[in-house]
Amino acid sequence: MTLLSLQGVESGYGPMQVLWGIDLEVNRGETVILLGANSAGKTTLLRTIIGLLPCTKGSIALEGEPIASLPPDQRIRRGIAFMSELGVFPSLTIEENIRLGGYFLSSSEVRRRSARLYDLFPALAERKREPASSLSGGQRKMLGIAKVLVSEPKLLLMDEPSSGLAPVFVKQVVEVLRKAITGGMTLLIAEQNVAFLALADRGYLIDGGRVRLTGTRAELEASDAVHEAYFGL
Amino acid sequence: MALLEYALIGGILYGIFFSLVGIGLNLIFGVMRIINLAHGQFIMLGGFGAYLLARGLGLNPLFGIPLAIAGGIVIGYPLYYGVVPRLQKSQDPEMLSFILFFGIAQMIEAVAVFAFGADQRSLPQDALGSGNIGVLGQEFPDSWWVACLVSVLAILGLYLYFSRTRLGFATRAIMADRDEARATGIDVDRVSAIALIIGIALAGIAGVFVPYLIGSVSSSIGDGLTTTSFAIIIIGSLGNPLGTVVGGLVFGIGTMLMQTYYSSWSNLAPYALLLAIVLVRPSGLLGKAVRRA
Numbered sequence: 210m211t212l213l214s215l216q217g218v219e220s221g222y223g224p225m226q227v228l229w230g231i232d233l234e235v236n237r238g239e240t241v242i243l244l245g246a247n248s249a250g251k252t253t254l255l256r257t258i259i260g261l262l263p264c265t266k267g268s269i270a271l272e273g274e275p276i277a278s279l280p281p282d283q284r285i286r287r288g289i290a291f292m293s294e295l296g297v298f299p300s301l302t303i304e305e306n307i308r309l310g311g312y313f314l315s316s317s318e319v320r321r322r323s324a325r326l327y328d329l330f331p332a333l334a335e336r337k338r339e340p341a342s343s344l345s346g347g348q349r350k351m352l353g354i355a356k357v358l359v360s361e362p363k364l365l366l367m368d369e370p371s372s373g374l375a376p377v378f379v380k381q382v383v384e385v386l387r388k389a390i391t392g393g394m395t396l397l398i399a400e401q402n403v404a405f406l407a408l409a410d411r412g413y414l415i416d417g418g419r420v421r422l423t424g425t426r427a428e429l430e431a432s433d434a435v436h437e438a439y440f441g442l
Numbered sequence: 443m444a445l446l447e448y449a450l451i452g453g454i455l456y457g458i459f460f461s462l463v464g465i466g467l468n469l470i471f472g473v474m475r476i477i478n479l480a481h482g483q484f485i486m487l488g489g490f491g492a493y494l495l496a497r498g499l500g501l502n503p504l505f506g507i508p509l510a511i512a513g514g515i516v517i518g519y520p521l522y523y524g525v526v527p528r529l530q531k532s533q534d535p536e537m538l539s540f541i542l543f544f545g546i547a548q549m550i551e552a553v554a555v556f557a558f559g560a561d562q563r564s565l566p567q568d569a570l571g572s573g574n575i576g577v578l579g580q581e582f583p584d585s586w587w588v589a590c591l592v593s594v595l596a597i598l599g600l601y602l603y604f605s606r607t608r609l610g611f612a613t614r615a616i617m618a619d620r621d622e623a624r625a626t627g628i629d630v631d632r633v634s635a636i637a638l639i640i641g642i643a644l645a646g647i648a649g650v651f652v653p654y655l656i657g658s659v660s661s662s663i664g665d666g667l668t669t670t671s672f673a674i675i676i677i678g679s680l681g682n683p684l685g686t687v688v689g690g691l692v693f694g695i696g697t698m699l700m701q702t703y704y705s706s707w708s709n710l711a712p713y714a715l716l717l718a719i720v721l722v723r724p725s726g727l728l729g730k731a732v733r734r735a
Contacts, residue, residue: 285627298618305611312627
């Protein structure tokens with residue numbers, strides 16, 4: 210069943226158009242990866258889906274309901290969560306970051322869900338009163354993931370989760386996401402690190418703000434276009 | 443030694459009050475990145491509110507505090523939704539806000555001249571107590587202590603709002619990164635509107651005590667208070683409301699020391715201090731460590 214559907218989406222930054230007629234679908238329980246070089250439009254696409262950038266043409270639907278005209282907070286209430294490259298508020302404590310991840314939930318519900326997340330990320334539990342700025346890059350990513358998981362989203366959008374991480378931390382992030390996928394989470398990940406391709410069911414190759422190729426993981430791995438654009442071969 | 447004690451204790455009282463004077467301006471800048479050049483005029487309105495209550499209705503000027511909070515809501519809510527989202531869509535919101543709020547400041551001042559005239563107005567000197575309270579042998583009027591106490595309570599209230607409430611976390615999140623806050627699901631406009639209301643209300647509350655700490659309130663007092671507030675928040679840390687307390691104390695103690703020892707230079711000293719601090723630490727005394735706290 211289709212969870213997210215984009216048809217002919219165009220978007221950009223003010224007068225500068227970046228996306229040109231993007232068609233994309235994510236089914237419930239799927240992990241979909243957006244491949245592409247820097248400046249291909251992957252981040253712009255995720256920011257348009259969450260509502261940080263306007264969808265100037267085309268449609269975006271979640272569970273068949275149009276959401277393109279809704280502000281970001283309304284989209285998040287409907288079950289989308291977005292983890293940006295930064296992912297956390299460095300000046301806020303770990304606990305405050307996690308509580309903000311469930312901003313629209315009741316305090317008791319946030320407490321209940323936070324307790325579960327602290328079990329999943331014990332390193333965060335030990336330091337929950339410390340500012341997020343005191344965490345290492347890998348720990349910040351874990352906090353970013355914990356922050357978006359509080360809302361128990363139907364669809365999680367992730368922008369370059371491996372950005373700035375050492376290989377050992379990338380491995381940890383992949384493992385955490387693998388657990389989330391096993392739990393039934395639907396993911397749309399924009400990523401350049403090959404390690405994340407192993408998580409995907411399907412993917413899209415974005416180039417110049419357009420979908421250049423789409424297919425299953427196996428098809429993408431075998432594609433010359435992906436090798437050329439993604440692996441630089 | 444007695445003179446020094448007088449200057450230091452008086453400077454702390456004066457400085458805590460001036461922290462309240464500047465804190466609303468810093469909150470609004472920190473959350474919305476707009477420069478509220480009408481800040482001093484909102485303080486002036488608070489002073490005239492207290493004046494009307496005391497002279498017109500015979501009430502204690504402290505009733506001006508709830509009036510300032512009500513004024514913050516009545517002015518802040520429509521001002522936010524009428525102006526701020528449009529400003530933030532512009533190419534240069536800071537510069538545009540500078541011009542727009544300059545216009546608002548002039549309008550408020552013109553209305554105040556129309557309503558209250560250009561004369562200086564004072565409040566009954568005994569309304570906040572007719573005696574003095576002494577510390578270390580140095581005595582200061584009751585009104586100064588009341589102003590200091592209310593300032594401490596207001597700043598403490600703001601601190602608790604930031605550190606204990608979900609709206610406070612959201613406010614700090616917006617101050618840290620507006621886009622990240624939106625992507626987290628925070629209704630940025632609603633939280634920012636509340637911050638504008640709080641900022642204007644705090645200015646109005648400070649205004650209630652202006653006739654006691656400065657001597658009088660007049661329709662032309664706003665621009666000077668805005669300038670002073672800017673000096674205070676830049677000394678502390680621009681964009682960090684709680685840094686304003688440090689700025690206020692530096693300003694208050696500096697001013698009182700100069701008034702005590704070199705009174706003819708006292709108006710110049712705080713701004714000379716501002717220049718020195720900006721040259722040595724451009725981000726203010728608390729700049730780097732807690733700017734986004």
